[in-house]
Amino acid sequence: MTNQMPGVHHIELSLENIDQLFNTLDPSPFHEKDLDDDAAEFILSWAMEYHRQQPVDLIIHLQKHVDGRNAQQLVEAAVRNYFAYRARLNVLEFKRLMKHGRLSLLVGLSFLVVCFVAAEMLVPKQPSAVPGFFREGLTIAGWVAMWRPLEIYLYEWWPLRRRGQIFEKLSRMPVEVRKRA
Numbered sequence: 001m002t003n004q005m006p007g008v009h010h011i012e013l014s015l016e017n018i019d020q021l022f023n024t025l026d027p028s029p030f031h032e033k034d035l036d037d038d039a040a041e042f043i044l045s046w047a048m049e050y051h052r053q054q055p056v057d058l059i060i061h062l063q064k065h066v067d068g069r070n071a072q073q074l075v076e077a078a079v080r081n082y083f084a085y086r087a088r089l090n091v092l093e094f095k096r097l098m099k100h101g102r103l104s105l106l107v108g109l110s111f112l113v114v115c116f117v118a119a120e121m122l123v124p125k126q127p128s129a130v131p132g133f134f135r136e137g138l139t140i141a142g143w144v145a146m147w148r149p150l151e152i153y154l155y156e157w158w159p160l161r162r163r164g165q166i167f168e169k170l171s172r173m174p175v176e177v178r179k180r181a
Contacts (some may be wrong), residue, residue, distance in 0.1 A: 009054055013039065014061040014180065018071065021060065022078070034084045043079075043170065052165045057174040076175040081177030087167035094160050101152035108146040119149040 015021060023034035035043075047056055058079060119138040122129045 007055065007060060009050045009056045010059055011043055011056055012059045012061065013042060013115035015063070017064040018060075018062060018075065018177070021075065031140035034180045035079065040082065040086075044166065047166050047170055048163075052162060052169060055173075056169065057176065059176045059178060061178050061180040062181050072175075072177045075177050079173075080171050083167050083173075086166055087171055090160065090164035090167055094157065095166060096162060097160060098158060101149055101157075105146075109148045111145040112142035113144075115139060 013021075021036060021039050023036050050056060060075065085126060115138040121134045123135045123138070125131070
């Protein structure tokens with residue numbers, strides 16, 4: 001059993017039996033099983049309540065306790081494997097987002113240049129409403145094309161990176177299985 005350390009936030013999960021922790025449709029061996037979606041989301045949502053640098057542990061209270069140290073080790077390995085897998089998926093998703101950002105930036109910058117060149121070459125520089133309307137329209141269209149790459153590089157990567165850090169933390173957290181009193 002893991003000793004409860006001061007300063008560690010405890011995520012406690014109360015289950016009837018150990019099988020509730022796992023996805024029953026997963027045919028893989030016990031230690032590699034997927035966690036149940038509800039259980040995984042519960043653990044993740046509680047972990048997100050705390051700062052990503054603050055340590056957490058998972059305490060699973062069971063009504064029907066499985067005897068032996070083996071169950072403790074199997075559950076701990078399953079939880080750690082699951083969140084390590086989710087962390088790896090998150091890294092891949094982050095890489096895809098950055099690749100998408102680079103391609104969007106290339107397309108956006110190219111379109112912006114085309115719009116600026118078209119505004120300069122095609123629209124006469126007369127102080128008239130119609131040419132000014134087209135010049136401004138091309139300028140706005142060029143900057144609108146930059147919206148998506150700027151959104152990716154300024155805002156979208158933050159939550160993804162934070163979620164990955166939480167998955168990493170959960171893949172290393174201590175797990176304890178206890179019999180419910």
